Amino acid sequence: MSIQIGQPLPDVEVAVIEGASEIRRVRTASLFAGHRVVLFAVPGAFTPTCSDRHLPGYVKHFRDFREHGVEVMCLAVNDAYVMQAWAIAQQVPAGLKMLADGNAGFTRALGLEFDGSAYGMGLRARRFALYAEDGVVRQLHVEAPGEFRVSTAESMLQALQARETGAPAAAG
Template identity: 60%
Template sequence: MTIQIGDRIPEVVLKYIDDGVQAIDTPTLFDGSKVVLFAVPGAFTPTCSERHLPGFIERFDRFRELGVEVACMAVNDPFVMQAWGESLGVPKGLKLLSDGNADLTRAMGLEMDASGYGMGIRCKRFALYAEDGVVKHLFVEAPGEFKVSSAEHVLEALGG
């Protein structure tokens, strides 16, 4: 079942690079904070690299002014996420999280089968806003679309 507004973010461990591979569990990431988590089907893929992540980079300071942390997640390994972030100049503080085994993706019911493209199980393109670990806004894209999970749309929903 797909996660819904009012649900708690499932408890899962994600990975990221910071002086080596680090682990962060979702309670640490979300509890006591306002967080936008957006997910992409894959680092270095066209829409993800040309529009989705760049939109959040461009508007990162606006989210921070609203007291909102920003994190990007993909079903890629943490080394790929780090290299992708470096290639696009991701600002310090915008977290690039690896859900390498799709654990959080599956726990939220947001997986998609991209085997036809040689990519296996991936995450649907989405954005969510959570306060203290509870989903307040959820924007899941229709297959092949990029509209409701954009930084602009999320900021509009947050009144920013």
């Protein structure tokens, strides 16, 4: 069963990539504790939708999230070196953390994995975005297979703005 709104994020070790040279191992409990975070997941670094639309949307709107006091993190079931190379290739701004979940431990603990073996990809993260406060999920947007609508940067910004103003979020 996948994680639900109101539940704490699982505490698993991941590799965090910040900048061109820093890779460090961190427990997710400490990564999310005391922070407001949008975490979005992609099926794979360097894959078409992920590279052409998903990550670039968050890069483009990174400052908008920061203006709301929200950190942004990107998760993929890839090794840290692939995530680092992808961050460099995508010109990811300082402060947007790339999380490498090489063995899918965090992804499986979230219950948001899928088997991409039919595509030669093995176990991967489903495409999703969530908003967490102090490590507790407050919003969760999981894409239907083959879709790219509810986990976009624009969709998450709308959801955050609706949350802040108390207005209903756009359907997604």
